[in-house]
Amino acid sequence: MPQPTPTTDPIRPTDDEARALAQRLIREARFGALGTLDPDTGAPVVTRVALGPGPQGELLIFVSSLAAHTTALLRDRRAGLLLGEPGPKGDPLTHPRLSLQVEAHAVERDNPAFPTMRDRWLADHPKSKLYIDLPDFFFFDLRPTSASLNGGFGRAFRLMPADLT
Known part of the structure; x- marks a missing residue:
């Protein structure tokens, strides 16, 4: 009987090229897929959200308090976010x-930061002028805790928050 061969870890050591690619994907993203947990059932839910950089380099989403993902994030801050388009x-x-x-x-x-975030958001999302001043809308600052980068076939990396700034 043939002996199994040891598998090689497919994750490459994080290097400057991987960091630069991850930072570019974040910087250029204007939408992404946000995964949250439904507070009533605990089931995962994925929604498309608009994204943009904040004035201090934050990764922002602008949400309505009526949205299901807003309720989910207010109950559990943890979320997943997928960036990058084919x-x-x-x-x-x-x-x-x-x-x-x-x-x-x-x-x-x-929040004192809100007006500056609002101005930056409008610069990147001018059509949001239609609803940006509605009272039920506000921002979430999405702070990365870890990341997985797939840079293309055979180019997988694990990244930490410091790798993304």
């Missing part, structure tokens, strides 16, 4: 993507 050609699984584990921190309208 290119126009080729196998979608060969294009880079970043899977982040984040903690969501609410930034309500009375």
Whole structure:
């Protein structure tokens, strides 16, 4: 009977190229897939959210208090966020993507940082002018706790928060 061969760890050591790619995916993202836990059932739920950088480099989402993912994040800050879109050609699984584990921190309208975040958000999302001043909308600052980068076939990395800034 043949003996099993030891498997090689598919995760590469994190290097400057991986850090730069992860940082670019975060910097350029204007939407992503957000995974939260339904507070009533505990089941995972994934929604598409608009993203943008804050004035201090924060990773922000702008949400309505009526959204299910908002309720979920207010009950449990932990979430998953997938960034990166397939290119126009080729196998979608060969294009880079970043899977982040984040903690969501609410930034309500009375927070002194809110006006500056609002201005930055409008610069990146001008169509949000239609609803940005509605009273039920506010920001979450998504703070990464860890990340997995798939830089394309055979290029997998684990990253820590310091690798992403």
